Amino acid sequence: MRRASPVVGRLAPSPTGLLHLGHARTFLCAFWSARAAGGRVLLRMEDLDAPRVRPGMIDAALRDLAWLGLEWDAAPLVQSHGLxxxxxxxxxxxxxxxxxxxxxxxxxxxxxxxxxxxxxxxxxxxxxxxxxxxxxxxxxxxxxxxxxxxxxxxxxxxxxxxxxxxxxxxxxxxxxxxxxxxxxxxxxxxxxAVVVDDAFQGVTEVLRGDDLLPSTARQWHLQRALGLPHPRWIHLPLVVDDAGRRFAKRADDLSLAELRARGVDPRAVVAWAARASGMVVPERVTAAQASAAFALESVPREPVRCDGQTLARLFAARG
Ligand SMILES: [Zn+2]
Known part of the structure; x- marks a missing residue:
């Protein structure tokens, strides 16, 4: 079902730690969903959690997203600049x-x-x-x-x-x-901050991990109280490890920075994320090239398992 108004999606990382494969998959899907509908994608740095935001993390996140081949259609919005x-x-x-x-x-x-x-x-x-x-x-x-x-x-x-x-x-x-x-x-x-800035940026579609579903109800209430529209919400299951545990932003988790440092071809990471999202793509593909293959109906309903074998294959995919 296509909506009449143009889709505006967003990527909204919190620069409190290094981005990992779980983030990559969610951000790619957010990008693909908006692009497949002919829409725009905006970037927002959610850096208000002051004690947990570490110096350099905004730049690190920007590098990771660019490395993945993600593109955004306006200058990034840094939340702390809009107090x-x-x-x-x-x-x-x-x-x-x-x-x-x-x-x-x-x-x-x-x-x-x-x-x-x-x-x-x-x-x-x-x-x-x-x-x-x-x-x-x-x-x-x-x-x-x-x-x-x-x-x-x-x-x-x-x-x-x-x-x-x-x-x-x-x-x-x-x-x-x-x-x-x-x-x-x-x-x-x-x-x-999420609710106000989604409205400020004109975001119509919020695709993110389903760990944020409980937050959605709070945001719904705030939108109503402020007279703001509810976006189209899309909550996808998370990426989990061998043991079924979710990837978290801990130092010992596999970061995109680490993959990049080891010379992994980002197109292999994109292809992994695409296939894990039900898309038919070549073994190496750019984020933009894969956009047309995205269909929400084809995304699996269960968490994406990223096991040791998958990681070994990714690490072997040098650029
Ligand atoms: Zn009190």
Whole structure:
């Protein structure tokens, strides 16, 4: 099904570590999906997670993406350069009464819970600071410390329609509670930044790993609160290793920089990612050449296994 308006896809790496084969596959699919529809592709560096963003990582990510043969149709948007835009969106949420100040530390949120929750990185926020302070300034004065802002999540489930993943219902209020949109250091938080910058860049299609599905429901709520359109979401299963574990951005994982340093032909990496995504392509192919072979219906529904044999073959594919 083709949409009447032109597709605008995006590549949005977080420069907190080296990019690996899992990223390569997701970014290539995002590129292919937009290009196969005759659309544009934009690049955004999600570098707001200050303590985890290491110097040089933006340049490293740019080199990796260019090495893969990915192309983007405008200058990259670096999120940290657009703080006034993001802060204006936070102010708009405050004006609409969609937020409240919160002075809780992470440790306090954890202690406030009767039992720790398994599988959740962030503990559910129990609403401690709801209706507690009239303003951010008052909260900081009264508490004698910095305050962030949380989004008041409306009660009830939302259904997230995805062009690939099965439809799913999420109850954000129940599962994660009111979430942070402005951190205690007064910088915009991740979910807010994604939503505002997707709209700012005119992104119509968001293709990413299905580990981000739970984030999607939070973004859905923020889009509604800010009067922004929902993009077409496409969440693909991740790339996993021999043991079925997801590739993560750890130093010991296989990075694209390492493949490049060892002289691997990027066209072999592209061909691997394409075939793992149900595409029929030659053994070596550029990202642009492969675009026409992409069809979302042909992408396998299960995680892509990148085992030792696959890696050995990739390492043998010298340029
Ligand atoms: Zn609080």
């Amino acid at each position: 006034p835009r993001l802060q204006a969106a936070v102010a708009e949420l405050v004006r609409r009464g969609a937020t409240y100040p919160c002075v809780c530390s992470r440790a306090e949120v954890r202690r406030a819970l009767s039992a720790p929750q398994a599988g959740e990185v962030e503990p559910r926020y129990p609403g401690t600071c709801r209706e507690r302070f009239p303003s951010l300034e008052a909260a900081e004065r009264r508490a004698g410390r910095a305050a962030g802002l949380r989004f008041r999540v409306p009660d009830g489930e939302v259904e997230i329609r995805d062009a690939f993943a099965p439809p799913a219902r999420y109850d954000v209020a129940r599962d994660s509670g009111d979430f942070v949109v402005s951190k205690r250091d007064h910088t915009p938080a991740y979910q807010l």
